[in-house]
Amino acid sequence: MLLDIRDLNIVYRMRNKAIYAVNNVNFSLEKGKSLGIIGESGSGKSTLAMAILKMHNLKNTEVTGQIIFEGRDLLALDEKQFKEYRWTRIAAVFQKSMNNLSPVHKIGTHFEDIYRVHEPDISSSEIRERVYALFHMVNLSPRVYTCYPHELSGGMLQRVSIALSLIFHPTLLIMDESTTALDVITQGQILEEIKELEKVVDVTRIMITHDLFVVATACQQILVLYAGDMMEYGDVRDVLNHPMHPYTKALIASFPSLRGEKREVHSIPGTLPDLSVKTRGCAFYDRCRAHREICRQEKPVVCQTGGLHTVCCHLYGKIRETDVKEGVNR
């Protein structure tokens, strides 16, 4: 097991209130099985990713639970011990690569800086050689090494970001909305390249996105988050073809189809609940079409429905009523 997250809770403390951003999230990630985390804004997906990289400011953020990476609990490590992990074994690519690169430095300088920190004795020609190899992996020409960020297009900058994250051949790569800002063709190209990349380097991805398309094309497993709660988890094929949670069903129904039968799309009425109030029942309660009284009273328990597929919903929990009218169908 590469990554095992157990009972993860993340709370942002503010002066007079608290935001419960991630509540009781459990999942595990096997080597080579890339995971897509999907959710709307405010669902806690980026908070979760930041916790894996230990990027939270612990002065005002409470992170409890366990994040077990390659057998060690990352949350128990102090900053000095974690340095061995950050970027060398766990790396990340973020959404706006143009904002992550310094506009006054050449692309090559960014790579040199990172190498110099981690391997102080490395020579410039050695760096150059290794960077060219990385560029080759992400389909960039060596010319880019001496370019400034403004000379490159969005897709190329995103490739630079991916190359930067691969410097030390990490085993876990977190991609936070990393293809969202690109247009269709570039996004398609980069997703294909990432999949190809996996054959060359041994890296497992966690892709955070609000776009089901990305998960469907580039991931093997999917985790659906809503308001910081886990809704459904499982194999991409299982979950997208046979969604069980009303939220997942509704989410799929809100995507128009590209090929095949043209179908009606439906949105989910209502808005995200207030995250500063800890709900007693299901977080999706007031937007759910299949809700019942128990959903307001009790948190649904995680329920395994065969294989990896788990769903967190009272419809499948303790009380399983066959006559429950499922409000939302695909």
Place this chain on the structure above:
Amino acid sequence: MTELTTLLEVKNLKKWYPCRRKNRLFSPGKEWVKAVDGIDLTVNSGEVVGIIGESGCGKSTLARMLIGLEQPTTGEIRYNGRLSTDLIRDDKKGFHRIAQTVFQNPFDTFTPNDRIGSLLMRPLKMHNIGSDSAERRELCLSALEEGGLIPAADFLNRYPHELSGGQLQRISILRSLLLNPAFMVVDEPISMLDVSVRADILAMLLVLCRQKGTGIMFISHDISVIRYVSDRVAVMYLGRIVETGRTDDIILHPRHPYTEALLSNCSTIDPDDQTEVIRIEGEPPSPVGTGPGCFFAERCPKASAHCWRAYPSVTKAGESHEVSCFIYQREQR
């Protein structure tokens, strides 16, 4: 639905921006960025025309010209048969009652320190719609109710930051519709919004525009959304339209190699979808100094020597399906 009448007619529309030559000594004269380079297009009233293309293909420049934010270099834009330049010259305010727009980012659309009420009433006041502020208020209230923002009176007193992106985008659309425009350009209206609210915004836009017979030009990256909303689709590449036709003709049976590639790169949410991705290499070439041949030739997997020599003319590929590609010209001969 009412009889289809041609609302907007665009003929050979061009927008070239001058740019500085790199080597002015040896090649004097101006060089141009051809953002929009000869577009012919019609939009009927009550019809939704979708525009798709990569970033930088001139979609937004086209939109800006249609609503009078940008002066075309050459070419004509006619609304109901009248030239837009004449319309603007005679009555600039009146022109804005014909063509309106909705922008991408609802969070930037509104002045942050005005209340929704005054933001909605301002266009009514400027265009002398309604005799006094009480009547305008009523108009705004009924518009908000039509848009599903209930209770409407509550919204009038709120500030933009108090509302969610979906609500703001609704208000943005409703504000544009308050003037009863005959034509609306909608530029990526839902790309900033959460997936779960997108469908409602689209439904609201479509219902209101059908009722009022407004013609819409819908610009989006997301081809599945375009498929959902539009009656006809135009595919743009480097400032030119390469293919137009009815939505399903284009999406299910694309003819132009560029459209084929574009569509094959769009993934579906079906993990078993086996559509093979057609890889097109590189980025779109620069719109500066485009050659004599087809602009897509250097990335086209089906290009032949012929394609570098001349730009293909428009060929009919079916009823109301037009494509600019040599492959189909040869077939016809």
